[in-house]
Amino acid sequence: MYRWYNPNSCGKKVGDCVIRALTKGLNKDWYEVYIELCLYGLKMCDMPSSNSVWKKYLTDNGYFQKLTNLTVREFCEKHPKGKYILATGSHVIAVENGDYYDAWDSGEEELTSYFVKEKDYELF
Numbered sequence: 356m357y358r359w360y361n362p363n364s365c366g367k368k369v370g371d372c373v374i375r376a377l378t379k380g381l382n383k384d385w386y387e388v389y390i391e392l393c394l395y396g397l398k399m400c401d402m403p404s405s406n407s408v409w410k411k412y413l414t415d416n417g418y419f420q421k422l423t424n425l426t427v428r429e430f431c432e433k434h435p436k437g438k439y440i441l442a443t444g445s446h447v448i449a450v451e452n453g454d455y456y457d458a459w460d461s462g463e464e465e466l467t468s469y470f471v472k473e474k475d476y477e478l479f
Contacts, residue, residue, distance in 0.1 A: 356431070360449070360456035368458035372447045373404045379449035379456050380440045380470075381416060409447070410470075413440060418470040427455050428462035430469065440470040 361368055362378045362385045377388045392403035395412050402408065410420065418440065423430065427441055427448055435453035443464045449456045450469075 356454050357460045357462055358454045358456045359458070361458040370404070372457070373409045375458060376440055376447040376449040376456075377409065377413070379451065380413075380418075380438055406442070406444075413470050417472050419473055420468050420470050422468050423466050425466055426462065427464050427466060430466060431455050431462075437471065441466050442468045442470070 360375065360379060362375055363371060364385060368375075371385075371389075374385055374388045374392065377383070377392075378385050381388065383391075389403070392409060392412055396403035396405070396408045399408055399411065414420070425433065427443075427450075430439075430441060431450055431453045434450065437450075437452065439450040441448040441450055441455070443461075444467045446461060446464060448461055448464070455462065
């Protein structure tokens with residue numbers, strides 16, 4: 356089920372979907388994730404929201420990537436427990452216990468992959 360979620364303290368919801376999703380998945384605030392991604396981007400000579408940067412950040416935080424071709428809604432129906440970060444190629448969404456958290460209803464978006472914490476993967 357869709358749950359409105361926007362931890363951006365200025366209420367902006369364009370261009371920071373990576374940060375919004377990662378705040379939910381990592382239990383960190385918007386500023387902390389933003390700064391950490393900026394540092395990763397600086398080190399990698401790339402933008403903080405580029406796929407290579409945020410994916411490296413997630414893997415360094417104990418997540419690993421799995422491929423999928425489901426929609427966001429279908430993924431949530433098949434994964435009613437756990438925390439995930441979903442990727443469409445141009446958008447990033449957080450999922451917790453079958454609900455997807457976003458600033459808009461992205462349920463029909465087609466996924467390319469998802470990320471799950473290594474310690475949580477054995478449960479599912």
